[in-house]
Amino acid sequence: MQISASKWLDIWQANRRLTRRVIEAFPEDQLFSFSIGGMRTFGDMIKELLAVEGPGIExxxxxxxxxxxxxxxxxxxxxxxxxxxxETARIDKFWADLPSEKYLERVNLFGQYESSVIDAILYFVENEIHHRGQGFVYLRSLGIQPPFFWER
Amino acid sequence: MQISASKWLDIWQANRRLTRRVIEAFPEDQLFSFSIGGMRTFGDMIKELLAVEGPGIExxxxxxxxxxxxxxxxxxxxxxxxxxxxETARIDKFWADLPSEKYLERVNLFGQYESSVIDAILYFVENEIHHRGQGFVYLRSLGIQPPFFWER
Structure with missing residues (x-):
């Protein structure tokens, strides 16, 4: 199944736009303090995403x-x-220099996560969706309506 | 970026295996009763996934x-x-009959969701990851360790 490089970037960045809206929807004082069931705060989850995606693609x-x-x-x-x-800009920048021949190459990201390039990129997006879904529950628990999932 | 049809099916089914583990991890009495912030129960979210994915691909x-x-x-x-x-078997069955020429065709799923075939399939998987992430929070809130996200 052929998906163009620009389509992949669109998928990724559309997801990032939605996640940005979820960050915005959080009350400032809950972003780094509210949690459920001993999980991390949504702020800490976002720190993980910031640590993984931009540095990963670079x-x-x-x-x-x-x-x-x-x-x-x-x-x-x-x-x-x-x-x-x-990081959004960093992803745009480095994506433009990712040749499609590279997709099946192996990487060992940060010296610790070994996979193919395509699996690494899929992980970035899946991991973000996963944590954003958790952010939706935090928001609901705080009585706040999250953005619509399909609103990108 | 070329991803083979069998690779796409792997991605989808690997996600479904993880979601199945999350269903399994729920205590029977909480699956259809526990919720946070007025959201649906995890059982109801799973009913949505069952309603969308298999019927959608068919x-x-x-x-x-x-x-x-x-x-x-x-x-x-x-x-x-x-x-x-x-539904897992149904997805395998119909996937085998999905010609790659069809990926860019337009569909109007269930008479109400218009998109390209590829966007519909991406939605199935993203929507599942989203709700499964919410299930993780429910489990944590119930004091239950969810499966590892990367365990497929």
Whole structure:
């Protein structure tokens, strides 16, 4: 099944736009404090996504080992959103330099996650959808209506 | 980016195997009663997935309009798992008859959801990941460790 490189980027970035809306929907004081069942806060989940996606695609494209740091010190919604937007631009930038011959190559992201390039990219998106779904429950639990899932 | 038809089926079915483990992990009495923030029970979310994926792929392949029914009367975990397995087999069966020329065709699933075939299939998987992520929060809230996300 042929999906063009630009279509893949669209799928990824459309998902990122929705996740951005979920971050925006969180009350500032709950983003880094509210949790259910001993899970991480949604802010911490977002830190993980920020640590994985942009650095991941940069490492895939350049071959230069990136540092995996999911414990960045962002403490406000504004900082998270700024970083989110910076990573969105980083993904656009490196995606443009990803030749399609590379999709089946093996990578060992951050020196610890071995897979094919395509599986790594699929993981980025699936992992984001997974955590965003969790963010929806947090929002509902806080009495806040999440954005529509199909609104990209 | 070329992903073979069999690879797509693998991605989809690997996700379904993980979701099946999440259903299994639910205590029988919570599957159709526990909810957070006024959301649906996980049992009801699974009924939605059962209503969408198997009937969806059948309609895509055969062109025969399927009924969309997300309020089936399953009342036990056993019934849900049996139906899950039947739909898994149905997906395998119809996938084998989906010619790749069809991926870009337009469909109007269940007479109400218009998209390309590929977008419909992506939606099936993304929607499942989304609700499964919510199931993870329900399980954690019940003090139950969900399966590992990367365990397919």
């Amino acid at each position: 490492e895939i494209v350049t071959g230069v080992r990136q540092k995996f740091d999911e414990h960045a010190s962002y403490q406000t919604k504004h900082e998270l959103l700024d970083k989110w937007d910076a | 309609e895509i392949v055969t062109g025969v309009r399927q009924k969309f029914d997300e309020h089936a009367s399953y009342q036990t975990k056993h019934e849900l798992l049996d139906k899950w397995d039947a």
